[in-house]
Amino acid sequence: MPDHPPAVPTYRWSRLSRGAVLAIGAGLGAAAVGACWAGMSLAGQSGDSFSTDGTLTVTGVGGGLDSGEPCSGTGGYSDIHFGTQVTITDAAGALVAMGSLGLxxxxxxxxxxxFTVDDITxxxxxxxxxxxxxxxxxxxxxxxxxxxxxFTLGD
Structure with missing residues (x-):
């Protein structure tokens, strides 16, 4: 048996102080976060999204109401009201944006x-x-x- 234990291998990191290792780790972490942020920012710039607006008129609805009074679709148009979904799809049929009807x-x-639809691709x-x-x-x-x-619905 040898008189002394085998030598423990020395690694590069073991020669650095604890503060130096922490500083290197923090620097690498910050670089990774920065790279992810830059990548996400550039990915979102494939083209600036845009918005559109307009109106949908349901004809023949609101009899007995004064001009400017709140109204909603009735009868066969009861699905048309405040909050009804407005969707926009591209030529391939993929959904690119959603909005909803106002009052x-x-x-x-x-x-x-x-209605207004924002963030159209x-x-x-x-x-x-x-x-x-x-x-x-x-x-x-x-x-x-x-x-x-x-747009118009109805007679």
Missing amino acids: GQKTEQGCEFP PGSKLYTVEVSHRGGLSKAEDELRTGSLA
């Missing part, structure tokens, strides 16, 4: 609901705008960017 107001034509030649389950209407990207869309 309906009585107009001469019927009950008019404003750009780059599709055509988009389909659909309210509730009523079937979609196709619009070009420049039409959506311009906004002031006007």
Whole structure:
């Protein structure tokens, strides 16, 4: 048996002080967080999203109400009301943005609901705008960017 125990191998990290190891670890962690942040920021810049707005008018609804009074769809249009979902899909049919109808107001034509849809992903030649389950209407990207869309349901 040898008179002394075998030598313990020395590793590079064991020669550094505890503070130095902590500083190196903090630096590597900060670099990783920074790289993730930069990657996520650049990934979101594939094209600036945009918004659109418009109105949906349900004709023949709101009889007996004064102009400007709150209203909602009735009868066969009872699915059209404040909060009804507005979806926008791209040419491939993928959902790219969602919004909802605002509070309906009585107009001469019927009950008019404003809507805004934010964060629309750009780059599709055509988009389909659909309210509730009523079937979609196709619009070009420049039409959506311009906004002031006007849709009508009813007679």
